[in-house]
Amino acid sequence: MKQLYTLVATLLCSAAFAQIPAGYYNSAQGLTLQPLRTALHNIIKGHSVKSYASLYTNFAITDKITINGAVKVWDIYSYNPVNPLATAYYYSYGSGTCGNYAVEGDCYNREHSWPQSWFSSTLGPQTDMFHLYPTDGKVNGLRSNYPYGNVTTATDTTTNGSMLGTGTNNAGYASIVFEPVDEYKGDLARGYFYMTTRYYTEDATWANSGATTKCEINPWELSVLMEWHHRDSVSTKEINRNNGIYGIQNNRNPFIDHPEWADSIWPNAIIVTSVANSIQQATKVTAFPNPTTDLVTVQNIANNSNLVLYNAQGKLIYTEQTLTNTSAILNMANYPKGLYMLRVSTATTNQTLPIIKQ
Structure with a gap:
């Protein structure tokens, strides 16, 4: 593996x-x-x-x-x-x-x-x-x-x-x-x-x-x-x-x-997450609209989550930490068209969502 x-x-x-x-x-x-x-x-x-x-x-x-x-x-x-x-x-x-x-x-x-x-x-x-x-x-x-x-x-x-x-x-x-x-x-x-x-x-x-x-x-x-x-x-x-x-x-x-x-x-397929060498089902983080031309709303975020956005080459282009918010807004307007990956993680969970910029 x-x-x-x-x-x-x-x-x-x-x-x-x-x-x-x-x-x-x-x-x-x-x-x-x-x-x-x-x-x-x-x-x-x-x-x-x-x-x-x-x-x-x-x-x-x-x-x-x-x-x-x-x-x-x-x-x-x-x-x-x-x-x-x-x-x-x-x-x-x-x-x-x-x-x-x-x-x-x-x-x-x-x-x-x-x-x-x-x-x-x-x-x-x-x-x-x-x-x-x-x-x-x-x-x-x-x-x-x-x-x-x-x-x-x-x-x-x-x-x-x-x-x-x-x-x-x-x-x-x-x-x-x-x-x-x-x-x-x-x-x-x-x-x-x-x-x-x-x-x-x-x-x-x-x-x-x-x-x-x-x-x-x-x-x-x-x-x-x-x-x-x-x-x-x-x-x-x-x-x-x-x-x-x-x-x-x-x-x-x-x-x-x-x-x-x-x-x-299948950009909205649920991602089963790995925690302590076991696979668990976390609360599903969602992003919409997806595909998008500008703003993306990310929902169901747990407290103290880290949001990290990567482009198709694996380069980090944006990061944010949420404290008590359960949602966040990403502005994709100035990014080139293509596939991006958003990682939403806490101390115990880790989910990755594809974001498509049109």
């Missing part, structure tokens, strides 16, 4: 390194909110749909890791990112696919991070690699079709620390969730942002779940995923995987190439 980025500095890290084809995102430039989501949908729709059987062959391109000179399956549900040599087991491509399994390490199969039952096993999303991963069969079965979330009380813990259980830190959702290790939380979040954008308006046959309404991510899940997105920034693994999938499907994940677009589309 990467630490919560110094606001947008890490959030905006990827575009310079990803191999984005020239002009690929031209029609999305300068857009925000629903128009941006629609533009991105039109860019990435119509990808080359592959067969279900081809996934194992394609995983060997997109999900491989070299351990002691040998190429292995990069299984996000079993790999130990802190100490790779302590990983309990590795699979090799060309063997080890499920079949039957009884315990971890028996075999691996194809994990739909957005479960098949949520999209009625439609062929397009069924083989869309941006939400598919090769994972241990036992852990895949354990995760089943439970939503992703933060686990407080675990009923099952895997060899790499992934957990199944219940949590009180999921923006009001109290049912069973699956929590991967920190290293891959952002990866999975950006996969969900891709899915809700790629299949926007194409979800007539999709089912609802505790986390989704057809292809729309429900507010509590969006809150959790946005927090994961902020805390676990785009990695080299994701960039390489994005490029590999582009070579197979002929489309890209915009939220890997441009992580800031998640905040541009």
Whole structure:
């Protein structure tokens, strides 16, 4: 896991390194909110749909890791990112696919991070690699079709620390969730942002779940995923995987190439905050109007809060401390158009809100 980025500095890290084809995102430039989501949908729709059987062959391109000179399956549900040599087991491509399994390490199969039952096993999303991963069969079965979330009380813990259980830190959702290790939380979040954008308006046959309404991510899940997105920034693994999938499907994940677009589309998603190594739901700070052309009113501020505003390059451009006020007004009139990040913090809470200046 990467630490919560110094606001947008890490959030905006990827575009310079990803191999984005020239002009690929031209029609999305300068857009925000629903128009941006629609533009991105039109860019990435119509990808080359592959067969279900081809996934194992394609995983060997997109999900491989070299351990002691040998190429292995990069299984996000079993790999130990802190100490790779302590990983309990590795699979090799060309063997080890499920079949039957009884315990971890028996075999691996194809994990739909957005479960098949949520999209009625439609062929397009069924083989869309941006939400598919090769994972241990036992852990895949354990995760089943439970939503992703933060686990407080675990009923099952895997060899790499992934957990199944219940949590009180999921923006009001109290049912069973699956929590991967920190290293891959952002990866999975950006996969969900891709899915809700790629299949926007194409979800007539999709089912609802505790986390989704057809292809729309429900507010509590969006809150959790946005927090994961902020805390676990785009990695080299994701960039390489994005490029590999582009070579197979002929489309890209915009939220890997441009992580800031998640905040541009969903600027008012609740941010779950971290306190003393636990994740808690703070009173939601709000900012309106957002987008804005000049003044922004920030509400639900706790006493003795610090307000810090950063531009898209991570440069501090404004700071203010509130003593007893529950609201504040920011004057954005003289700032250039673009994305800004407002951090509102106290001694025990920390929330970050994107502010869009038009």
